[in-house]
Amino acid sequence: MGDSFHDQLIEDSRFLKDDRRLDTELVDKLILQLNRIYPQILTDKEATRFRDLDVPTCVRLGELLTHLQGKGEEACREFYRALHLHVEEVYYSLPTRLRLRDSADPLGYPGVYQQRYVLNDRGPAFFLSCFSIAVGMALLYYYSEAKVSGGSRALGVAALGLGRKAREVLIWYTEESLMK
Incomplete structure (x- = not known):
């Protein structure tokens, strides 16, 4: 182990203070154990x-962690x-723990998660x-080559539900094929 328990x-400490799983009962169990x-x-x-239940749990936990750090390596290990x-x-x-686990078995737990x-x-x-819309437009395009007038009208009607740019392109294509 490269890091000491104190380090x-x-x-x-920050993670422990923010973790909501450490409620009053669990913090009391840790204190009584120590x-x-x-x-x-x-x-x-x-x-x-x-x-002291008059002090919020997160404050008590923070004070406990600071106290244990002041007591040294052995106190941190027992915590x-x-x-x-x-x-x-x-x-x-x-x-x-996550860092130690990842470094201990780099093949089992890759450091960079996908x-x-x-x-x-x-x-x-x-x-x-x-x-479905893409397939439908492809079929309309394919059949519009065979029947210029019928397919072009259908292509123009298909443009009604599309965005402005796509609609302009399809209407332009319909007008071009009708002029031929």
């Missing part, structure tokens, strides 16, 4: 202060152990309707 906790098993890290008086024990899903979603490129979010029905 990792500094990096993960207090009961490691009273040298978190004394009874400190645990009582961090469990990670308690977090892993009580809130595993948060532990595995920490930025340092992004999904979405051209539009309208779905398959929109694609099918656009494709």
Whole structure:
């Protein structure tokens, strides 16, 4: 492990403070775990202060993290152990855990995730309707070569539902083919 637990906790602190999964009950479990098993890290008086329900949970958690960073490497390591024990899903979603996991197995978890490129979010029905219009226009164009007068009129009528530029092109094409 290249980073110390102290450095990792500094990096993960912002994520932990913002994570809504760490509610009052879970923060209390972490505090009690550290207090009961490691009273040298978190004394009874400190645990009582961090469990004060009059203070918002995010503030108490921020103060706890700052306190643990001040206590040193061992305190930070035991916090990670308690977090892993009580809130595993948060532990595995920490930025340092994700980075360590990615660097440990570069083939299993590529560092650069493939992004999904979405051209539009309208779905398959929109694609099918656009494709149908394109096929219909291609068929009209193909049959308008054989029958200049009938196909050109149909092509002109097809231009009614299109945008201004496309409509101008189709109407121009219809007028040109009628003049021939």
